[in-house]
Amino acid sequence: MTAQMESPVxxxxxxxxxxxxxxxxxxxxxxxxxxVYVSTVVTSPHGQMVMxxxxxxxxxxxxxxxxxxVYEGWHGTTLLRPDVSVADSSHRGxxxxxxxxxxIILVAEVVSESNPENDTVKKVRKYALAGIPxxxxxxxxxxxxxxxxxxxxxxxxxxxETDFGEPVPLGEPLGTDLDTSALYTY
Numbered sequence: 663m664t665a666q667m668e669s670p671v672x673x674x675x676x677x678x679x680x681x682x683x684x685x686x687x688x689x690x691x692x693x694x695x696x697x698v699y700v701s702t703v704v705t706s707p708h709g710q711m712v713m714x715x716x717x718x719x720x721x722x723x724x725x726x727x728x729x730x731x732v733y734e735g736w737h738g739t740t741l742l743r744p745d746v747s748v749a750d751s752s753h754r755g756x757x758x759x760x761x762x763x764x765x766i767i768l769v770a771e772v773v774s775e776s777n778p779e780n781d782t783v784k785k786v787r788k789y790a791l792a793g794i795p796x797x798x799x800x801x802x803x804x805x806x807x808x809x810x811x812x813x814x815x816x817x818x819x820x821x822x823e824t825d826f827g828e829p830v831p832l833g834e835p836l837g838t839d840l841d842t843s844a845l846y847t848y
Contacts, residue, residue, distance in 0.1 A: 675693070695784075723767070727747075763792035763793075767796065775848060796833070800845060809830050
């Protein structure tokens with residue numbers, strides 16, 4: 663597999679977002695349906711959980727953090743930067759400025775205290791629409807993981823909720839259980 667998308671849909675909203683993003687490189691910004699969301703600080707607990715998830719998959723897969731993710735079906739009004747993106751190992755070393763969502767197998771988001779609805783509602787629709795096979799929501803506010811699978815339109819047809827400490831079974835092609843024992847509540 664090789665990422666094919668070199669120039670995603672470019673809209674005036676996306677151009678304004680890119681200018682804003684370039685002006686404030688120390689901030690984590692995303693755009694969902696033309697609305698810009700900015701996080702000023704990524705906390706240590708958040709980062710630790712991102713690393714705990716990514717480290718389990720990095721030996722077999724291309725694991726990326728906060729990669730600019732685009733999809734033509736978002737019509738140039740959405741740019742997401744998942745906490746963890748997992749793609750086929752053939753993408754290791756990829757230097758695309760924008761990574762195509764349809765090449766991603768799994769995205770994981772660690773829910774933030776400031777905008778939990780972005781991760782738990784808005785991004786569910788966006789990742790499903792892009793056809794990303796698995797979307798894992800790690801929710802330290804409630805101590806649970808929610809794994810969505812089988813994307814269909816703007817929804818996923820299946821979901822599995824587990825408590826922190828219980829394994830999360832990731833189906834094929836990942837074919838592994840994600841250990842959640844290192845996850846904890848805020």
